[in-house]
Amino acid sequence: MTGPLIELKGITRHYGSGEALVRALDGVDLAIGKGEFVAIMGPSGSGKSTAMNIIGCLDRPTGGSYRFNGVEVGTLDQDQRAILRRHFLGFVFQGFNLLPRTTALENVELPLIYKGQPRAERRARAMDALARVGLQGREHHSPAELSGGQQQRVAIARALASEPMVILADEPTGNLDTKRSVEIMELLVRLNRDAGLTIVMVTHEEDMAAFASRLVVFTDGRVVRDEAVGERVG
């Protein structure tokens, strides 16, 4: 299969109707190839989060075509999208979104449970993923016992564990100080460069966007800028 991994064509997403109609996305065309590291920026309300939700198959577009790996997924139902997320997508959120009072290991195992992997295999993969983000020895800590940067690493490990094709990161450094933010970005860059993982990241910080290889800027539900950016060496 050649061609882009993620291909949005004329995507619209409308909320409400009549007078109150909101065009969160108003005809977005965007193609992201395998192995790219794309940063999405834009003012709040520009539609960048909506676009992320649609790319992440958490939401469905009102109109247009969304092909993932060559397959039309914009029309899939909720459970079909869940299965797609389970196998091909990994999420990293601003607020980490780890299960409280649950160890790092168990948090990372979570997507693997839904993939139906046996316990022993799950454990091994989760340990491996935690090692990849540099959290060996912290497997049995609960989120409350970890720093913000460590929690975000657990979240990245969780996204990695199911061996996805794409990692979708929604403001991954929004809750972290500059030092931790840079560490997280360096981790993402390494995963992108070494493992060839496709990464799509929403951010509002220029400094963080600079880690990506491509910058896409949204305004009023449309892509207004799309350019390659210089990669900073981690």
Add this chain to the structure above:
Amino acid sequence: MLWETVRLALTAIRRNVLRSFLTVLGVVIGVAAVIAMVTVGQGSSQQVASSVESLGTNVLIVRPGTQIMGPGSRNSAPPFKLADVTALGDLPALEAVAPVVTTSETAVFGNMNRMTSVTGTTAAYLDIGGWELARGRRFTSVEDRTGANVCIIGETVRTALFGATDPTGEKIRLKAISCEVIGLLVAKGAGSFGQDQDDIVIMPVRTVQRRLLGSQDVSTIMMQVAPGVSSDRAIGDIQALLRERRRISLGEDDNFAVMDMKELATMLNSVNAVLTGLLSSVAAVSLLVGGIGIMNIMLVSVTERTREIGIRLAVGAEARQVLMQFLVEAVVLSVLGGVIGIALGLGLAYVAAQFMAIPFTPGLGTILLAFGFSAAVGMVFGFFPARAAARLDPIEALHHQ
């Protein structure tokens, strides 16, 4: 996957032990009440059955008045006399006939005494009542006729007055009379109403009438139907004879009642069954209330864990997997409540059985039914909250505070 879900449910329940316990308290109480009611009910039916068996077969009793039990017009009806007993004894349909007069008296031996029930009757009473002698002998016909000062005592009276020693040949005092213990009854245990059947002193009827009651009346007559004769025929003969002796004209109602002991037992059992059913259904209502409690807390739990649900959906959980998670949690919760309830109910029934002196008969069927019922309660009342969880939108759930 199911085992995984059960483990997950157990983790969630453990996380909030107190709340989980309070949540299932309704189910615990409901199941415990049903189990205790049914077990005690079964025990007392068994008790009735065995006490009827101990009476011997085909026993009829007749009393003045229109009803054996409950409010009757016994006082206005003329009492029986010993002559009635003699006349009934001549009926070929009857194997044995015994008069029964009862009173309460303090039996004294040395410095020991016991308030006991005194039955005045004849030797035939022992056959009809299915009594056997552990020691000594029955009344002779001469003692019956003359009203001799002799008595046969039950095990409880013997223990109270004599301890473990042989009472026969000793003299006990009842009111003003001193009577010789000539026999000791084999212990029978508790009767249909939980009374102690061994707390008894049996004396010749005339002795009790003259020396204790000062009356010639006979309050009850016990009869045993002859072999090969149906109790209906015997009852017919008894009614015909007594109507004639009591000069009841045609069309007038009997002023006495004949009761078949088997019938009485059946009646007691059906009353028992109705009571058990009634109490159990009241108890079942608390199961319903318990189910509503579970539903309430599960709904709260779904709201509290909205973000968790969002995370699960984001990493690829299907709606039905989220539904299963919460449904299993509700079922595990109510089954745990059911198990605690079963244990508690059996404990209560055991204590009640000891207290009421009835057999403790836990039924496997009842236990399984209660178990299944509590699982069903979890299933039914857990479904709505679980569906609410499964229908959450992943994006909204993830941004829930």
